Amino acid sequence: MSQVEIHGYAIVSDNECIADASGHTPEVLRNEADWAYFQAELNKSAVIVLGRLGHEANANPKGRLRMILSSSSPGLERRADGWWWHPGKLSWAEAISTVLPAGGRVAVPGGRQVFDLFLDIGYDAFHLTRAEGTHVPDGVPVFSECRASRNAETILSERGLVPGERRVLDPASRVTLAIWRPSDGNS
Numbered sequence: 001m002s003q004v005e006i007h008g009y010a011i012v013s014d015n016e017c018i019a020d021a022s023g024h025t026p027e028v029l030r031n032e033a034d035w036a037y038f039q040a041e042l043n044k045s046a047v048i049v050l051g052r053l054g055h056e057a058n059a060n061p062k063g064r065l066r067m068i069l070s071s072s073s074p075g076l077e078r079r080a081d082g083w084w085w086h087p088g089k090l091s092w093a094e095a096i097s098t099v100l101p102a103g104g105r106v107a108v109p110g111g112r113q114v115f116d117l118f119l120d121i122g123y124d125a126f127h128l129t130r131a132e133g134t135h136v137p138d139g140v141p142v143f144s145e146c147r148a149s150r151n152a153e154t155i156l157s158e159r160g161l162v163p164g165e166r167r168v169l170d171p172a173s174r175v176t177l178a179i180w181r182p183s184d185g186n187s
């Protein structure tokens, strides 16, 4: 397979949530500096891999190439709005070699099941933004394995990733970023 680099992106609350109890992004997780960072990263990516709900909730005004996870796909299918992929029917290696035959950078913006899936496939980088001081009651965690005693950092480190230097994206709102990468550097 050609060289593919997988980058995950999430902004999470102090209690590890990416969405509220209704599955929507709450105001406390919307931040201009994080959004600008995320958009600049998407500009460097060859394809964006996301869940069907996120795809339907977020318009694609820049016409970026999307790969949408859904059980409605027969495996991998090209539709007008992107490639529709069902991981239960076709492996990642086969799917991405069709979508990006020459390789390239893959952006993974979630949601939860998609973040879970790529924990097993393997992240080359996970861009973890924290909206510090925020709490989302009964929300959707970034990874299914998250619990009070197991935060996103624990789960990433169990998968062999280590954090780079913590960077402040927005001092007023206490929004910080750490990029986690495989410790062996050989992924």
Ligand SMILES: NC(=O)c1ccc[n+]([C@@H]2O[C@H](COP(=O)([O-])OP(=O)(O)OC[C@H]3O[C@@H](n4cnc5c(N)ncnc54)[C@H](OP(=O)(O)O)[C@@H]3O)[C@@H](O)[C@H]2O)c1
Residues within 6 Å of the ligand: 009, 010, 011, 012, 017, 018, 019, 023, 024, 025, 029, 050, 051, 052, 053, 054, 055, 057, 069, 070, 071, 072, 085, 086, 087, 088, 109, 110, 111, 112, 113, 114, 117, 140
């Ligand atoms: N804070 C953040 O960084 C962040 C990140 C991501 C999302 N969000 C927010 O979270 C919400 C959406 O996230 P979500 O987790 O509820 O939904 P989602 O991941 O966007 O979509 C879930 C859907 O994706 C498909 N899917 C996911 N994994 C699959 C798999 N392994 N095999 C087959 N199909 C699969 C299924 O579609 P079918 O039903 O068609 O089978 C599933 O119903 C949005 O409000 C979004 O804005 C926030």
